[in-house]
Amino acid sequence: MRPLKVLATLVLFSLLSACSWFGGDEKVAPDVPEQELYEEALSALESDNYDLAIEKLQLLEARYPFGRYSEQAQLELIYAYFRNYEPASASAAADRFIRLHPNHDNIDYAYYLKGLTAFEQDRSFIAQYLPIDVSQRDPGAALDSFESFSTLLTRYPDSEYAPDAQKRMQFLKNRLAAYEVHVAAYYMKRQAWVAAANRGRYVVENLQETPAVPDALAIMAEAYTELGMDDLAKNSLDVLQLNFPDYKIRPFKQRSATLLQTATFGLLGGDEPAEPARPIPLADRQRADAAEAEAEEAKQEERSWFSRMTFGVFDDEDETVQKTDR
Known part of the structure; x- marks a missing residue:
């Protein structure tokens, strides 16, 4: 019986030592000052490194939940999730900020980002450049976006984000119809x-x-x-x-x-x-307008080239013919 106890003790000590061999005594990084963490997060956002920005903002909120930058960090986290194409996380972060800070000065920004996240959620790369009728797809994200923008316009009509939200609501309204x-x-x-x-x-x-x-x-x-x-x-x-x-x-x-x-x-x-009548997608309208502008510019270039070659001799004559035709 005694040898069995000795063997069990040896096994226990070997397991504890194995933990230290495989990183059990790993050193914890020292606390970084709040302002330094926030500046690092902003620097990551400016350089479009959204993964790093999310990591820094989450660390800032975890270590300094009641600090001077905590509320702003929560707003920046919504934006970082949105730009990093994580719509579920962005929407959850926006809902959390709205719930925790209903009277915040920048709460209109949270509603705007929430609506913008849902607006872009089902817009794929193919749908932006090919004539795909997105109005036949499930309108769940469009409804969420419309509701967020509607809340923004109802509660904060003087917000700087209200004009853009109103334009997007009209687009969503057409799509839902x-x-x-x-x-x-x-x-x-x-x-x-x-x-x-x-x-x-x-x-x-x-x-x-x-x-x-x-x-x-x-x-x-x-x-x-x-x-x-x-x-x-x-x-x-x-x-x-x-x-x-x-x-x-x-x-x-x-x-x-x-x-x-x-x-x-x-x-x-x-x-x-x-x-049903299919509305012309925005990408098609933009391409048509660009082609029309290019054709008009080419026409003007051709006229100026002809005028230079003839030293402007036929310019007055062309104007006279046009007035006569009228």
């Missing part, structure tokens, strides 16, 4: 008339002044007609024709298959149901 119409069109193809009419009515009542409103009215008119609610269908059609006289009305429901369409497996003999 387009999504609702896409869902309504899907219900029309499945002959779910009540669901389609309710989606269209939601757009008309809550998302006015968006490009999706005429499609929503057309869906409402068609769905109410299928339900036998002729008065509501007529009202929807009257509003559509009065406010959008150039809108081309096409059926959104799935038509019955003809004999030719059945024989060709839907390739011939039938018209596809109407699709």
Whole structure:
């Protein structure tokens, strides 16, 4: 029995010594002054080293939770998470700051960063440079962003971030309206008339002044007609024709298959149901504007080159011809 106790004691001492061999006695880094930690974090942010900035800011908050830089460090941490493409952490950090400091002077910045994080969350590299209709995707992040920006504008209308938030809200509003119409069109193809009419009515009542409103009215008119609610269908059609006289009305429901369409497996003999109008993405509009400006600049260069070659002899004549044509 005694040899067993001796053996157990030896094993215990060997394990304790092994801990020291493998780093058990590792030295703890000395405490860094609060101001030095904060300056190191700011330096990392300025050099776009967001991983290091997050590490320094977390260390600052852990060691000096009630220090002079703790609140500002929490704000900087939201920004660092946002720039480091960590939307979940950025949103959680923003919620934590709002909960802990509801009367802070810069709380509008926390709401703005929270909305901006959700705004950029589902915008991938491909979606920015290819004509992908993001309005058909899940609008969860868009709803979160819209809610944060709406809170910012409601509580802090004079904030310096309010103008940008308002512009982004209009974009989000258009996107959410387009999504609702896409869902309504899907219900029309499945002959779910009540669901389609309710989606269209939601757009008309809550998302006015968006490009999706005429499609929503057309869906409402068609769905109410299928339900036998002729008065509501007529009202929807009257509003559509009065406010959008150039809108081309096409059926959104799935038509019955003809004999030719059945024989060709839907390739011939039938018209596809109407699709909601697709808003032009921002990237496409920017490319179109840039191409137009480049063409105009090239045209001006060609005119000036011709003027130099002819020493300006034909300039007056061209102006006279233009005035005569007018």
